[in-house]
Amino acid sequence: EVQLVESGGGLVQAGGSLRLSCATSGFRLDTHSIGWFRQAPGKEQEVVSCISTSMDDPWYSDSVKGRFTTSVDNARNTVDLQMDSLKPEDTAVYYCAADYGLYYCQTRDYAYWGQGTQVTVSS
Numbered sequence: 001e002v003q004l005v006e007s008g009g010g011l012v013q014a015g016g017s018l019r020l021s022c023a024t025s026g027f028r029l030d031t032h033s034i035g036w037f038r039q040a041p042g043k044e045q046e047v048v049s050c051i052s053t054s055m056d057d058p059w060y061s062d063s064v065k066g067r068f069t070t071s072v073d074n075a076r077n078t079v080d081l082q083m084d085s086l087k088p089e090d091t092a093v094y095y096c097a098a099d100y101g102l103y104y105c106q107t108r109d110y111a112y113w114g115q116g117t118q119v120t121v122s123s
Helices: none
Strands: 003-007 010-013 018-025 032-039 046-051 068-073 078-083 092-100 117-122
Touching: 003 092, 018 032, 018 092, 018 117, 032 068, 032 078, 046 068, 046 078, 078 092
Parallel strands: 010 117
Antiparallel strands: 003 018, 018 078, 032 046, 032 092, 068 078, 092 117
16 A cells, blocks of 8 residues: 655744655655645645656755755655745645656656645744
8 A cells, every 4th residue: 555644844933944754655666756745725736846766856846946855765765855944935735745657757647645744934
């Protein structure tokens, strides 16, 4: 059974940092794309980063590029999202997702989703 479990969300002041972790099980990271998404109240879901073994570097949306860093720990089967220089507009529920396949990670229709973790950035 495929499972993704996010952790690490919380409340932080603007300019601070949080590290989200996505614990994965039931599939191989080297055959799947992993995406980090967020959804703020009243807004559409947004992909903020994604990664697969076909890529030299993770992909980032313009809204987080230079502030967020995605990394994979193959030994622990986790995919982390380090979020620095956080802004109030980063406030959202953050989800990790997985999909079989290694290409076009930023536009894939992801099949598997975690339950989400809340990130709140106060001004």
